[in-house]
Amino acid sequence: xxxxxxxxxxxxxxxxxxxxxxxxxxxxxxxxxxxxxxxxxxxxxxxxxxxxxxxxxxxxxxxxxxxxxxxxxxxxxxxxxxxxxxxxxxxxxxxxxxxxxxxxxxxxxxxxxxxxxxxxxxxxxxxxxxxxxxxxxxxxxxxxxxxxxxxxxxxxxxxxxxxxxxxxxxxxxxxxxxxxxxxxxxxxxxxxxxxxxxxxxxxxxxxxxxxxxxxxxxxxxxxxxxxxxxxxxxxxxxxxxxxxxxxxxxxxxxxxxxxxxxxxxxxxxxxxxxxxxxxxxxxxxxxxxxxxxxxxxxxxxxxxxxxxxxxxxxxxxxxxxxxxxxxxxxxxxxxxxxxxxxxxxxxxxxxxxxxxxxxxxxxxxxxxxxxxxxxxxxxxxxxxxxxxxxxxxxxxxxxxxxxxxxxxxxxxxxxxx
Numbered sequence: 001x002x003x004x005x006x007x008x009x010x011x012x013x014x015x016x017x018x019x020x021x022x023x024x025x026x027x028x029x030x031x032x033x034x035x036x037x038x039x040x041x042x043x044x045x046x047x048x049x050x051x052x053x054x055x056x057x058x059x060x061x062x063x064x065x066x067x068x069x070x071x072x073x074x075x076x077x078x079x080x081x082x083x084x085x086x087x088x089x090x091x092x093x094x095x096x097x098x099x100x101x102x103x104x105x106x107x108x109x110x111x112x113x114x115x116x117x118x119x120x121x122x123x124x125x126x127x128x129x130x131x132x133x134x135x136x137x138x139x140x141x142x143x144x145x146x147x148x149x150x151x152x153x154x155x156x157x158x159x160x161x162x163x164x165x166x167x168x169x170x171x172x173x174x175x176x177x178x179x180x181x182x183x184x185x186x187x188x189x190x191x192x193x194x195x196x197x198x199x200x201x202x203x204x205x206x207x208x209x210x211x212x213x214x215x216x217x218x219x220x221x222x223x224x225x226x227x228x229x230x231x232x233x234x235x236x237x238x239x240x241x242x243x244x245x246x247x248x249x250x251x252x253x254x255x256x257x258x259x260x261x262x263x264x265x266x267x268x269x270x271x272x273x274x275x276x277x278x279x280x281x282x283x284x285x286x287x288x289x290x291x292x293x294x295x296x297x298x299x300x301x302x303x304x305x306x307x308x309x310x311x312x313x314x315x316x317x318x319x320x321x322x323x324x325x326x327x328x329x330x331x332x333x334x335x336x337x338x339x340x341x342x343x344x345x346x347x348x349x350x351x352x353x354x355x356x357x358x359x360x361x362x363x364x365x366x367x368x369x370x371x372x373x374x375x376x377x378x379x380x381x382x383x384x385x386x387x388x389x390x391x392x393x394x395x396x397x398x399x400x401x402x403x404x405x406x407x408x409x410x411x412x413x414x415x416x417x
Contacts, residue, residue, distance in 0.1 A: 094122070095137070096138045096224075098114045098117075099118070099133070099136045100224065119134045133380065133381060133382075134379070135380065139224055142228050143227070143232055147232045147235040147236050148236075148239075153349055153371075156347055157402075158369070158371065158372045159372075159373045159375065161374075161375050161377045165202045167374050169198045169405060170195055170196075198270075198405050199403065200401030200403040201246070201403060203249075203250040203400060203401070204400070205234075205397065205398055206395060206396060206398075209227070209393070213391065235398070239400070240351040243255065244351040245257065245353075251400075252374075252403065256360060257404075258272050260275035260412045262274065262275060275412040275416075276292060276411060276413055279417060280415065281357055282415055283415055284355055284361065284415060285413075286320075294344070294364060297411050298408060301365060301408070301410075304366045305364055305365055306347050306366075307341045307363070307364050308349055308352060308364070309352050309361055312354045312355065313354070313355055313361045317329060317341060328341055355415060359415050360413065361413065362413040363410055363413075364410065367409070369405065369409040372403060372405050373402045374401040379398050380398075381395065
């Protein structure tokens, strides 16, 4: 019997070949193709399916053996839903297979029963209690990864995955006080740390993609990729908007959900950021204001600080010069690395406000300390075959929360005189 790594490599190679075949079939759409060509294509598909089934059978056998050995060695119970280092376990693969069948099926109660039973085996006690069915771990992790890759803000703030919505975070902005004494001197009490509790506002973010019934019948229609691509764009946009501007009502409380104030550190209400007035009622002012914003932030937060602004503001900022006629903006010479402004990296998020009177279009700070995004680990999905004849729609959703945490760790530039 082949080793687990060899079988996995073979399956991955087979998947690559299948994708190539799909690409070729797409090229044939709309062309005149004779019956002999289609017969050869069908034979190739059949051969690929048979080889894949054989490989998966061998792979599952290896996984089962590896899992049994691991469980016996660790002497720990209740790990049925966990995968091995080599990939997903047999229950997770079975859950994904049942889920794909359920997605393709239309109005077949047995398919829903099968996927719910597979969900219980794969997730165990982690099975969600909501309506619909749980998205398999193998697909949900791909959606989460792609979503966070597409979301600008998810790459800047602290992201915490939780099993329930009951999550709170203790924030310490000031640290403990201290004093100095000589040998044998009495010790007076030092100042208490500036600690408070931040509780994320929670809401449910959802996507509602649809597919034609004919697409679901097409063996070449990749349901897994379609679902991941449909959900990731919607969820990524939702994250950016919520983290920046969420009002805390059935959604996260964003950084601008409570308007920043001019009060300095140590004198503001908790979880409210400070702004610096630009000196111009409807513009961002001069280069000096950006420099002042940098040093308004404490040194411990400047070490990991980023600029945050949208594309409209970027057009304005990248042409600004200092008193020696030098551009403040520096484009990166390395592909994939961000440009810098006054030596600090720039992140572009379209959810940031435009330059306008009383807006706060530019932020600067260590956003990982300034904000926490909370994600429930489970995604749930419910089919809709009624509201649009000829189509099947899918209501996919996730619980999401967020809150400002250390409000000293980020500053905003406000267009104000």
